[in-house]
Amino acid sequence: MIESITxxxxxxxxxxxxxxxxxxxxxxxxxLLRNDREEAMKAFQRMGIPSRKVENYKYTDLxxxxxxxxxxxxxxxxxxxxxxxxxxxCDVPEFDTHILFHVNGWYFDQNRTDQFPEGTIIKSxxxxxxxxxxxxxxxxxxxxDSTTDxxxxxxxxxxxxxxxxxxxxxxxxxxxxxxxxxxRSEEDLYVTQRNLVVLxxxxxxxxMFCDHTLAIHSFVANYLTEVQLxxxxxxxIYGIQNQHNGTAYLNGxxxxxxxxxxxxxxxxxxxxxxxxxxxxxxxxxxxxNASLYGLSLTDKDQHSDxxxxxxxxxxxxxxxxxxxNVLDDNSTGAFTGRIHVMPGAKKTEAYQRNNSVxxxxxxxxxxxPQLVIDNDDVKCSHGATVGQVNEEALFYxxxxxxxxxxxxxxxxxxxxxxxxxxxxxxPLRQSIDRLVNKRLRGEVSRCxxxxxxxxxxxxxxxx
Amino acid sequence: MLIIKxxxxxxxxxxxxxxxxxxxxxxxxxxxxxxxxxxKSTLANVLAGNTNYEVTKGEVTFFGKNLxxxxxxxxxxxxxxxxxxxxxxxxxxxxxxxxxxxxxxSRKYHQLKELSAGDFLKVMREKKEMxxxxxxxxxxxxxxxxxxxxxxxxxxxxxxxxxPKLAILDETDSGLDIDALRIVANxxxxxxxxxxxxxxxxxxxxxxxxxxxxxxxxLYKGQIVKSAGKELVLELEEKGYDWIKxxxxx
Ligand SMILES: Nc1ncnc2c1ncn2[C@@H]1O[C@H](COP(=O)(O)OP(=O)(O)OP(=O)(O)O)[C@@H](O)[C@H]1O
Ligand SMILES: [Mg+2]
Numbered sequence: 001m002i003e004s005i006t007x008x009x010x011x012x013x014x015x016x017x018x019x020x021x022x023x024x025x026x027x028x029x030x031x032l033l034r035n036d037r038e039e040a041m042k043a044f045q046r047m048g049i050p051s052r053k054v055e056n057y058k059y060t061d062l063x064x065x066x067x068x069x070x071x072x073x074x075x076x077x078x079x080x081x082x083x084x085x086x087x088x089x090c091d092v093p094e095f096d097t098h099i100l101f102h103v104n105g106w107y108f109d110q111n112r113t114d115q116f117p118e119g120t121i122i123k124s125x126x127x128x129x130x131x132x133x134x135x136x137x138x139x140x141x142x143x144x145d146s147t148t149d150x151x152x153x154x155x156x157x158x159x160x161x162x163x164x165x166x167x168x169x170x171x172x173x174x175x176x177x178x179x180x181x182x183x184r185s186e187e188d189l190y191v192t193q194r195n196l197v198v199l200x201x202x203x204x205x206x207x208m209f210c211d212h213t214l215a216i217h218s219f220v221a222n223y224l225t226e227v228q229l230x231x232x233x234x235x236x237i238y239g240i241q242n243q244h245n246g247t248a249y250l251n252g253x254x255x256x257x258x259x260x261x262x263x264x265x266x267x268x269x270x271x272x273x274x275x276x277x278x279x280x281x282x283x284x285x286x287x288x289n290a291s292l293y294g295l296s297l298t299d300k301d302q303h304s305d306x307x308x309x310x311x312x313x314x315x316x317x318x319x320x321x322x323x324x325n326v327l328d329d330n331s332t333g334a335f336t337g338r339i340h341v342m343p344g345a346k347k348t349e350a351y352q353r354n355n356s357v358x359x360x361x362x363x364x365x366x367x368x369p370q371l372v373i374d375n376d377d378v379k380c381s382h383g384a385t386v387g388q389v390n391e392e393a394l395f396y397x398x399x400x401x402x403x404x405x406x407x408x409x410x411x412x413x414x415x416x417x418x419x420x421x422x423x424x425x426x427p428l429r430q431s432i433d434r435l436v437n438k439r440l441r442g443e444v445s446r447c448x449x450x451x452x453x454x455x456x457x458x459x460x461x462x463x
Numbered sequence: 464m465l466i467i468k469x470x471x472x473x474x475x476x477x478x479x480x481x482x483x484x485x486x487x488x489x490x491x492x493x494x495x496x497x498x499x500x501x502x503k504s505t506l507a508n509v510l511a512g513n514t515n516y517e518v519t520k521g522e523v524t525f526f527g528k529n530l531x532x533x534x535x536x537x538x539x540x541x542x543x544x545x546x547x548x549x550x551x552x553x554x555x556x557x558x559x560x561x562x563x564x565x566x567x568x569s570r571k572y573h574q575l576k577e578l579s580a581g582d583f584l585k586v587m588r589e590k591k592e593m594x595x596x597x598x599x600x601x602x603x604x605x606x607x608x609x610x611x612x613x614x615x616x617x618x619x620x621x622x623x624x625x626x627p628k629l630a631i632l633d634e635t636d637s638g639l640d641i642d643a644l645r646i647v648a649n650x651x652x653x654x655x656x657x658x659x660x661x662x663x664x665x666x667x668x669x670x671x672x673x674x675x676x677x678x679x680x681x682l683y684k685g686q687i688v689k690s691a692g693k694e695l696v697l698e699l700e701e702k703g704y705d706w707i708k709x710x711x712x713x
Contacts, residue, residue: 390553391515392551393551393553393556395511395513395535396547396551396553397553397561397565398512398534398535398536399512399535399538399539399547400539400561400565400621400625401536401539401540401565401568401569402536402561402564402565402568403568404536407536410560411553411556413555413556414554414555417555418555
């Protein structure tokens, strides 16, 4: 039906999808979500799909992507004929995690019996909207603003499910919570996922998002995670993206930090077609600390865009960013690092660095720091390098009998190491080390450590 | 072992080596001296296979094989070692991983079994003792943050690990304090075998008091203009290079 209609614009097509499916979207949703959705849609219509003229979207052409996609929407959760636990097991030694799944953006309940400390909530957003409306009302849509960012608006307009994690005050979840996001479909698919993570005062957790594709079809994934860190809370958030080249991955992590809270994020992009990671950290309490690390490995025609925005709203906060890119073939990358230090945020320390290595002449990297500093009691630094492999080091290694290919790999791996060294969960760090090594070697780049038992009804893409 | 015939080499279009002739046999120690910029490091680099230097003429054979046709890593595996005048820092590449890869690549090349982690560490301990290198250094990245002297010691340590047939030491003495100089020289002497040879590039007699050369060559403007026995070192130490320039009619 949709094919027969030609739309004046992408926005119109999206609006039509929205109105046609509003009943589905709102199925089982409370008033809060209904209202938020409507508002978000209005905001989206006002802003539209951002072109490259929109400053925050300068390096990723979304108009083209959205003009071309006319994919099915995952408005309903897909039913599965396989046991997720059986299909997808993580066999990193000693790497014990609480595992959650999403399939096409839908929380996949596998009736796990993991025990969590009292008061902890881990459940689907869909049910949380109804059952935990008080908490939701307090945080949902409050950290990521639909009125100023079109992708946030788009996510909010179509949000139906995701994971809700609530960790009460003074609770420490020892085992990392691993959230495995799978894309699997018999046809091209557009997926929306919306997560909310709330850490109470003095609580701690480690989250690990693993993003995979399990089908050869094309995907657009518009994911958004809002994170609230209470006073003295500590959160490590790891993202490991390993998707095929037909995937457009538009991922947002928006964090609000209260006093003395500590955040570490580590964004590892191993594989993906078009990737945009939007990381926003709002340091709203004194002495909050945020460290953002990232590593992007791209080849062929892949594109990886990192957009960070750190808002130093209070005195004595500390932020540090290290992002690295290794670009092969015709791949392109971008890093935009915005640091905004507010007038009252005295004694701010904000550091930022982006280093890239171009493996070919055709690979391209854009890097742009954006510092807005509104007081003079600030220590700030930013630096960016775009270069080739250090030829002198390469020769040195060769003179010790290491062949050029191996020497190059050693140097690339060394380059990546600074980012990987910041992964605090040792078995995870080791497994990512291995993945990165494999990826740099051009060996099969699927995440073998989360071993996929092949066969059954699963189609596994050949990458 | 090594025969260099009429070797010419350019860097960035400029001719630096202008017809080098040199023959080195097993068991010999050759010293190469010469004023700054005369081409000593260039010769070392050309022999080690640095592709920034373009060989325009001449030939080099190493144990009868055409050295110039080999890539740098193959030269190393064939037994050539260069101790760099300025060893490069390689952040993120751990000494251990680097050495282990280097040693095992060479073993594979010679169809030997790779060393197990345990055996490798054992060998490493032995060699560390031999060159008295600080234990902590091998826990770090290659040369990263090493002092000038530590870098030079590290070169000799690598040489000890790789056991080359021909070692070229490019100003390994510079930057070493007196004790370190003795240790390094001692290490070199301990590693000496009748079937091996050493080329020592230096400006000073000091090192040659410890590593006694059989032949001393003076490189000047890309050519070996004088060769003699170890007595030449003393003469150079006393008189500098001017008398040689005069001899050449300059
Ligand atoms: N990569 C390079 N690019 C440009 N010029 C070079 C390069 N390498 C060497 N040269 C030039 O070649 C000449 C010889 O340099 P080389 O380093 O071989 O001298 P050297 O005899 O080792 O001197 P020193 O005693 O100072 O170590 C010098 O004029 C130097 O500037
Ligand atoms: Mg030199």
